Amino acid sequence: MYKYLAAALLWCCGTAVAQQQLEIQIELPKIETGTYHRPYVAVWIENEQQQPVRLIEAWLEKPDWIKDLRRFWRKLGRSEPELVDAKTGATKGPGSYKVRWDGKDEQGKAVAAGTYVVFVEAAREQGGRNLAKQAFKWDGSSVQIDIKASKELGKIQLSSVQGN
Template sequence: MKFVITRLIVWFSALLLSGNVIAAPSEITLELPQIETSQYHRPYVAVWVEDAQQQPVKLIALWVEKPDWLKDLRRFWRKIGRSNTALVDAVSGATKKPGHYTLHWDGKDDQGQMLATGNYTFFVEAAREQGGRSLAKHAFQLPATHGVIEIAAEGELGVISAVMR
């Protein structure tokens, strides 16, 4: 799976030099592409952040229909889904049809505390019954500055962007 690494490295370099400190991405936009197939099922989607030790710190969104299929979001399932059912229940919402969606994140962890200075990774994972699976990720540092994260479309995920404010 290829990511737009060069573009993201350039963005983060500019980001670190600009000097406007903020907590974290505040607005995340993601696209679910229209996929032409005879049996289309809406994808399950998870959006979360992990720390430098690859431990989940914030579950931003989870769109699911039936818990039985949650395991198809493989990384999400290993990191959060199977061990934190209370959080999964609290955050989960209905699956979405193809389109553009905006999520908001205040830079806080699952306990409501601001994330500490350090290295983090932003994840978006999608899996569709009778379809494919896609995992997009992007490393970032806190404190961060104004800018935009952009991840190119691939498979079950369209373009993903996060605006730093």
């Protein structure tokens, strides 16, 4: 009987961890300037060895300007154009946006517990460029991190949530 109870508990806990997601709330500030262009933004996850694990989203308009997202371009943009194209959405104006990482890699496999780094990079034509990065533990424990605002990126919040 205890064997079945232990198996049931492991199954339940394993399922809960597998359904955990990382919610990333990104604020794009309103920038007062004569000519305002919406920023290009890329959000992705890397492992401790600085290897890309998952591209979450890219908000781009013209492919010519993707190189302004310098780290993103070096890590994913130039080597994975099909992936970038598949994850690209329209640029967004000032406001607050939420994206989620389901804890899986590009092949759809759940990643191992460990330390990962979320990157949010923004660049604006006739504007500035900012790169925000934050390490976090991905092991089933709660994540709640605030990243301070910069000129092109407002406050960014990371929090663990239960997935669908």
